[in-house]
Amino acid sequence: MDDIGDKITKYIIDWAESYFRSRDAFHKKILSIEKINNGLIITFKDKKETILAILDLSQVKERDIKENTTLITLNNRKNVDYLHYNWPKLANISSFKIYFINPFSTLEKRWIINPHIHSKICDESTLRAGLLSMFETVEPLTKEIFTNKL
16 A cells, blocks of 8 residues: 555544544443554454455455454445445345545545345345435545545
């Protein structure tokens, strides 16, 4: 990864740590958060979850798509297209989530999807339209836009 990619990944990891800590402020289920190379390992009272910052979902490694894993990525059409194209494979993993984020958005800052759960409630014929509808709730963010914000 290049220097800009490393800076963006670090920013996303810091954003994720802050986000998960604040989300847990009331329930106090997090026991620890450990930073790893491209993400976090969060130990909850009842499970461990791996959080990975992946700027471009087309670069995700097959071994990273598994149970108790969350990917955090930039909210852009390329990443949404990856989700749509890989939907059948991703929908088979019950505790797998993807956060599409733009910390600088004036709209929502993120949208979250668990393909396994979503596949149970959505109609295959409207999947793409539904994904694009969620995508539009957060302003698009590319690596180039992110670079200008840093």
